[in-house]
Structures are given as structure tokens and as C-alpha cells.
Amino acid sequence: MAHHKSALKRIRQDEKKRVHNKYYAKTTRNAIKDLRNVTDKAEAEKMYPKVASMIDKLAKKNIIHNNKAANLKSKLAVQLNQL
Template identity: 70%
Template sequence: MANHKSSVKRIRQEEKRRLHNRYYAKTMRNAVRKLRATTDKAEATAMYPSVQKMLDKLAKVNIIHKNKAANLKSKLAVYINKLG
């Protein structure tokens, strides 16, 4: 167990942040999964801006890396363009 009050507080803060980050990362993964499962081009095109916004926000606050966000957005755009 931690010996200092500040260490105990740091542990509390880190746990809270970890849970917060896990929630948003999982939400993002589910959104990407849902978009990839869509076979209708119009529906996927309508869904894409919200997923893109989510990826940008998560990259901005370092929940995911900015290059990962860029790669996901690129791959999703390619996927949407291939839908017929």
C-alpha cells in the first residue's frame, strides 16, 4: 500500500481516468465496428461524420494516438467508397 497521502490520491485519480478512457475507447471501437458492419452506402455515409468526430476528439485528448485516428478514418473512407 502507498505510504503517502499524495500517492493514495494519485492511485484514486489514475483509476478514475483509466475507467473514463476505457469507456470512451470501447465506445469508439463499437462505433467503428458498427460502421464496418453496414452494407448500405447511404447509411454508412450518414454514420461516418459522427465516427470521424469521435476519433478526432479521442485523438485530441490522447485516448488514442493521432495516427491511429487518421488510419481508422482513412480505412473507413475507403470502405465507404467501395460500397456499391
């Protein structure tokens, strides 16, 4: 167990950040899944910018790696064009 006040505070902060990051990552994963399951091209084109924005925000805050974000957006764009 931590013995310093600062270490205890760091533990509290890290747990709070972990829960926060987990929420946004899960929300984005659900949005990606919903976009992949859409069969209507017009609806998918409407959803894509919102999902891409969510992915960019995760990458900006280092919740996911920049390359992973680029790969996700690229694969979604390819799928969108195939509809």
C-alpha cells in the same frame, strides 16, 4: 502500498481516468464495428462523420495516438467509397 497522501490521491485519480477512457474507447470501437458492418452507402455516409468525430476526440485526449486515429479514419473512408 503508497505512503503519501498525494500518492494515494494519484492512484484514485488514475483509476477513475482509466475507467472513463476505457468506456469512451470501447464505445468508439463499437461504433467503428457498426460502421464497417453497414452495407447501405447512404446510411454509412450518415454514420461516418459521427464516428470520425469520436475518433478525433479520442486522439485529442491522448486515449489513442494521432496516427492511429488518422489510419482508422482513412480506412473507414476507403471502405465507404467502395460501397
